[in-house]
Amino acid sequence: MLNVTDVSLSFGGLKALDTVSVAAAPGAVTGLIGPNGSGKSTLLNVIGGVYLPDLGKVTLNGQALPLGRPDRVAKRGVGRTFQVPKLAHRLTVFQNMLAGERDHCGESLPNLFFRPGRVARQEKEASGRASTILNRLGMYHKANDLAGSLSGGQQKLLTMGMLLMADPAVLLLDEPAAGVNPVLIEQQVAFLKTLRDEGRIVILIEHNMDMIANVCDRVYVLDAGSVIASGTPHEIRANETVIRSYLGQPANTQEV
Amino acid sequence: MIDFAIYSVTVIAIWSVLALSLNLQFGMTGLVNFGQILPFAIGSYAAGIGASLGYPWWVGATAALIFAPLFSLAVILPAQRLSQDYWALITLGAAEIFRLTMLNTPSFAGGADGLNVPRFGDSLTALYVSLGLLAVSFFFAERVSRSPFGRMLRVLREDEVLASTLGRNPIRYQASISAAAWIMAAAAGVAYGHFSGYVAPTSFTVTETFIIWTAVILGGPGRNIGVVCGAIIIQLLGVSSRFVAQWVDLPSDLIANLRLASFGLILVVMFIYRPQGLIPEAREVHDAERD
Ligand SMILES: Nc1ncnc2c1ncn2[C@@H]1O[C@H](COP(=O)(O)OP(=O)(O)O)[C@@H](O)[C@H]1O
Ligand SMILES: [Mg+2]
Numbered sequence: 001m002l003n004v005t006d007v008s009l010s011f012g013g014l015k016a017l018d019t020v021s022v023a024a025a026p027g028a029v030t031g032l033i034g035p036n037g038s039g040k041s042t043l044l045n046v047i048g049g050v051y052l053p054d055l056g057k058v059t060l061n062g063q064a065l066p067l068g069r070p071d072r073v074a075k076r077g078v079g080r081t082f083q084v085p086k087l088a089h090r091l092t093v094f095q096n097m098l099a100g101e102r103d104h105c106g107e108s109l110p111n112l113f114f115r116p117g118r119v120a121r122q123e124k125e126a127s128g129r130a131s132t133i134l135n136r137l138g139m140y141h142k143a144n145d146l147a148g149s150l151s152g153g154q155q156k157l158l159t160m161g162m163l164l165m166a167d168p169a170v171l172l173l174d175e176p177a178a179g180v181n182p183v184l185i186e187q188q189v190a191f192l193k194t195l196r197d198e199g200r201i202v203i204l205i206e207h208n209m210d211m212i213a214n215v216c217d218r219v220y221v222l223d224a225g226s227v228i229a230s231g232t233p234h235e236i237r238a239n240e241t242v243i244r245s246y247l248g249q250p251a252n253t254q255e256v
Numbered sequence: 257m258i259d260f261a262i263y264s265v266t267v268i269a270i271w272s273v274l275a276l277s278l279n280l281q282f283g284m285t286g287l288v289n290f291g292q293i294l295p296f297a298i299g300s301y302a303a304g305i306g307a308s309l310g311y312p313w314w315v316g317a318t319a320a321l322i323f324a325p326l327f328s329l330a331v332i333l334p335a336q337r338l339s340q341d342y343w344a345l346i347t348l349g350a351a352e353i354f355r356l357t358m359l360n361t362p363s364f365a366g367g368a369d370g371l372n373v374p375r376f377g378d379s380l381t382a383l384y385v386s387l388g389l390l391a392v393s394f395f396f397a398e399r400v401s402r403s404p405f406g407r408m409l410r411v412l413r414e415d416e417v418l419a420s421t422l423g424r425n426p427i428r429y430q431a432s433i434s435a436a437a438w439i440m441a442a443a444a445g446v447a448y449g450h451f452s453g454y455v456a457p458t459s460f461t462v463t464e465t466f467i468i469w470t471a472v473i474l475g476g477p478g479r480n481i482g483v484v485c486g487a488i489i490i491q492l493l494g495v496s497s498r499f500v501a502q503w504v505d506l507p508s509d510l511i512a513n514l515r516l517a518s519f520g521l522i523l524v525v526m527f528i529y530r531p532q533g534l535i536p537e538a539r540e541v542h543d544a545e546r547d
Pocket of ligand 1: 011014016034035036037038039040041042043
């Protein structure tokens with residue numbers, strides 16, 4: 001269980017998050033929706049350790065996450081993607097995948113020279129896993145392309161693949177489907193469901209309400225840094241406050 | 257003539273080691289070190305000071321290999337929360353502070369007159385030591401370049417936040433590669449001290465750092481064989497300009513300035529037309545057969 005408790009964060013005078021509390025259960029997809037600038041990405045940045053909140057805490061299975069330290073949060077099994085995909089653009093798809101490998105013994109200088117056998121073994125093992133995941137994502141034929149040469153949609157898939165290399169217990173996904181072609185979206189939805197069924201905690205930011213309704217078990221609606229509603233996708237679609245602030249039409253004309 | 261060839265190859269080998277060292281930092285990791293001459297100066301001065309205190313050569317050499325990485329950590333660790341631009345300024349400043357300290361401590365470091373360093377027994381010894389050092393440095397840099405460690409250095413170069421969200425602490429990688437690269441440059445400095453027989457502050461100015469950068473940018477940042485070729489070309493240009501000086505009747509300081517201007521021109525042309533360098537970074541290809 002991932003619990004965000006009363007998190008607040010201001011940028012100068014702007015309250016990007018105002019006492020936000022969110023709970024995300026394993027084996028479920030938790031959606032975050034809200035207008036642009038409502039603080040969704042900021043919340044993921046807090047959970048992922050990129051931003052240190054002014055107040056509040058985040059716990060994973062009851063233990064506080066080391067906020068403000070993205071590397072330590074990641075080591076606790078939290079993986080995330082960014083709204084604008086982050087990749088090593090001048091490395092190949094396959095090298096990016098291998099960079100996702102957790103605790104690689106070949107990332108220590110002494111091991112390179114004194115334990116080359118062990119390094120080669122882990123590299124081989126990681127390569128095998130990277131190939132499997134790339135196949136699962138339908139991207140294996142791109143293995144030797146530079147990551148920077150991929151389309152936006154493929155870049156988003158690749159960042160997801162890199163996450164999976166580390167086998168994270170928590171996935172934080174920032175608009176994985178935005179700007180992605182419908183075929184890839186379908187692939188992603190299927191993929192998300194697999195991840196959910198594997199018992200992971202998945203937090204998903206998404207604007208596409210069909211996708212939200214399709215994969216989310218529970219949805220939180222953010223507006224101007226505050227949670228204004230939460231519930232099942234069905235409840236959210238019927239919620240008048242949400243309709244007014246986000247879905248953009250007066251309640252009486254909204255067809256649900 | 258043969259003596260001149262031996263001299264040239266020795267100089268080229270020493271500067272190639274400096275280029276490989278900068279390539280580990282800048283080419284692979286993206287660390288902009290504008291004080292690359294500092295570890296080299298530490299090496300030469302350790303050799304000189306050790307000798308002036310009457311110790312055998314290996315005492316100075318050992319001190320160089322211990323102090324250089326310590327200096328690198330002293331420079332990089334306080335800068336860890338700052339952006340890369342500050343790292344450039346801090347390294348530039350550190351190199352100048354070191355040079356000025358040597359310049360202003362005549363009793364200890366010889367001041368402007370510098371210090372004598374015992375020369376290698378003969379010029380062939382200097383050549384073999386320098387080539388041996390180059391071979392070891394090249395092997396090290398290649399092993400790093402093709403390893404998981406080198407891959408993560410490149411990820412850091414492309415995006416530090418990405419590396420952190422993958423669970424890596426950027427400073428651990430930056431600090432360890434800097435320490436290794438500074439050891440390499442310090443070893444080159446020790447060899448240079450015993451080769452030239454003399455250390456003085458004028459050998460370690462910002463201009464020298466600029467020359468190492470030109471070699472790396474020309475050859476191909478991120479590619480070890482490329483930066484060695486860059487160092488060869490730049491040093492050959494430097495050596496040949498001395499011949500030119502004999503033929504044309506120009507004052508030698510003008511020739512020296514023209515040489516620097518030509519390096520500047522090389523930098524500009526490379527930045528505009530071929531930023532990847534003469535021999536660009538290779539793509540690490542995954543061989544599907546091996547799965
Ligand atoms: N690093 C930052 N510095 C200053 N303001 C920021 C920063 N990150 C986000 N903001 C501001 O915080 C608010 C919430 O942004 P964000 O979380 O990206 O919104 P969303 O993802 O919901 O579209 C916006 O007003 C944005 O301008
Ligand atoms: Mg956003």
